[in-house]
Amino acid sequence: MKKKLLSMMLIFMLAIITACSGAGTDSKEKAEKKVEKRTDLILATTTSTQDSGLLDVLVPQFEKKYPYKVKTIAVGTGQALEMGTRGEADVLLVHAPEAEQKIVDSGDAINRHKVMYNDFIIVGPSADPAGIKGVPAKEAFTKLMESNQPFVSRGDDSGTHKKELELWKNNKLDPAKKENYISTGQGMGSTLQVAAEKKGYTLTDRATYLAQKKSLGEFDIMSEGDDSLLNIYHVMQVNPEKHEKINKEGAKDFVHFMKDNETKKTISEFGKDKYGQALFFLFDK
C-alpha cells in the first residue's frame, strides 16, 4: 500500500515535471531560435489601443515584417511615459500630447510622430438627468459641475484622465469640489462599467466606448465632435543615448512601421467590420 502510494506520488511529480518542461516554452523557444534570433521589443502603450483590439492586429503584422518579439505592456499613459523616462520600455504609443512634450524636452524620448486620432466623448445614462445631451463639451462640463449627478473619473494619470482634468481646468472648474465625483483608478473599460452601474457620466475615448457598448446597457453618447475633445496618438522612441539596454533598432523600426502606408490602411479600416465605423482616423498629410 505504502509503496503504491509512493509510486503514485512519484508518477504525479514526474507528470508535473514533464508537463512543465516539455509542453511549453522550451520547445517553442528552441524552434524559434532555430529560425531566427528574435530580440524583445518592449512597447509601452495605453489601455485603449489594447482594449479596442487594434494592437491584436498591428503587432502580428509588425512581427511578420521585422525580426522582433513585441512585448506589449498596456498601462495608463502616465505609467507608459514613466516607463519611458526610466528606460524600461523601448518604444511608446501614447495619447497625452502635453505630457509627451515634456519627456521629449527632457531628452528621454526622440523621434516622436503623430500616428492617428480619434475623439473623446462624454457619455452618460440614456435618461440624461443632468441634461447635457447635444451640448458642446465646455458647457457640458459646467452643467455637470452644477448637477449632483455622479461623474466617474479614471483617476489613474492616464491620457484620458489628463484630458478630463484639462477640460475642467479650461473651464476654471475644480472637480475636487464636485459632489459625487468618483475616481476609479482603473482602466477605461472598468471605468465605463462603474459609470453605467452608478448612472454617472464619464469621459471616454470613442474606441473603447464602441467596443464595450453592448455590455453597458442604457448608456449613450452625450457630447461629441468638439475640437477640445480630440484624442491624438503619438509614437516615439525612448532615447538610446540616455538609457542603457534600449532596443534601438527595434524601436526605430516600430516608429517606421507605424508611419508605413500599409499600416495606415490597417488603422483606418480597423473596426469597420465589427462596429460599422472606424475607431481611429489618420492625419491628412
Place this chain on the structure above:
Amino acid sequence: MDLLLHGLKKAIEMILEGDPEIAEITLRTLEVSMTAILISTIGGVPAGILLGLSRFPGRKLLLTFVNIGMGLPPVVAGLWITIFLWRSGPLGDLSLLYTPVAIIIAQTLVSFPIVTGLTAAAFQQLDEKMILQIKALGATRWQLLWILMKEARLALLAAVIAGFGRVIAEVGAAMMVGGNISGETRILTTTIVMEVSKGNFEVALALSFILMAIAFLITFCLTYLQQRKRHA
C-alpha cells in the same frame, strides 16, 4: 443569471472547439503554477522541517518572518520583483521582466512561506516522546525523518494544497511582472482581468469556469493522495 449560463456554455464550447489561444493560456497557467509550487515544495518542506524540529538561535525570528510571509500580498511581492528585474534594477541584465520566469519567481515568493510555515507547524506538533522512542529504537537520522514525514503526511499535503491555492489564484503579481503579454505571459487569471476590463463578461466567465475546473482537478488529486492512507 443568464450570463452565468451563457458563460458556462461558452466555457464548454471553448473546450470542445479546442480554441488554440485558450488551450495555450491554460497550458501556460498550469506550467507556471506547477513549476512555482514544485519549487516551493522542494525548498519549503525541508526548510519547514528544519524550523519545526531543530532548535537554534534566531529560529523564532525566522519563524516570525515565515509567518508574515504567509500573508505577503501578491501585489507587494510583484512590485518588489518588478523593481529588482527592471533594466535599471540589480537583476536587469537577466532581462527576466515580462517573461513566464518572472511570474514563477513571484508565485514562488508568495507560496514558499505558506508551505514552509505550515510544514514547520506540522512538525512541531509531532509528539516529542514519539521522536525519542524512534531514536531509542535505533533509527538513523534519515529513517527518523522518513517516519516523521509519514506521520505528518496529512499536514504536509495540506501545506502543498494551501500553497497551490495561493499560486493558482494569484493575479496581482502576475499582471505586474508578467505584463499580460499575449502569447507569452498571459495566464488564466490575468486574461480574466483583461476580458472584464474589455467588457467581455461572457468570455471572462467562461475562463473562470476553466480555471475553477483546473483548480478542482488538481486539488482533488492532492486531497485524494492526502486521504488515501486513512483506509489502509
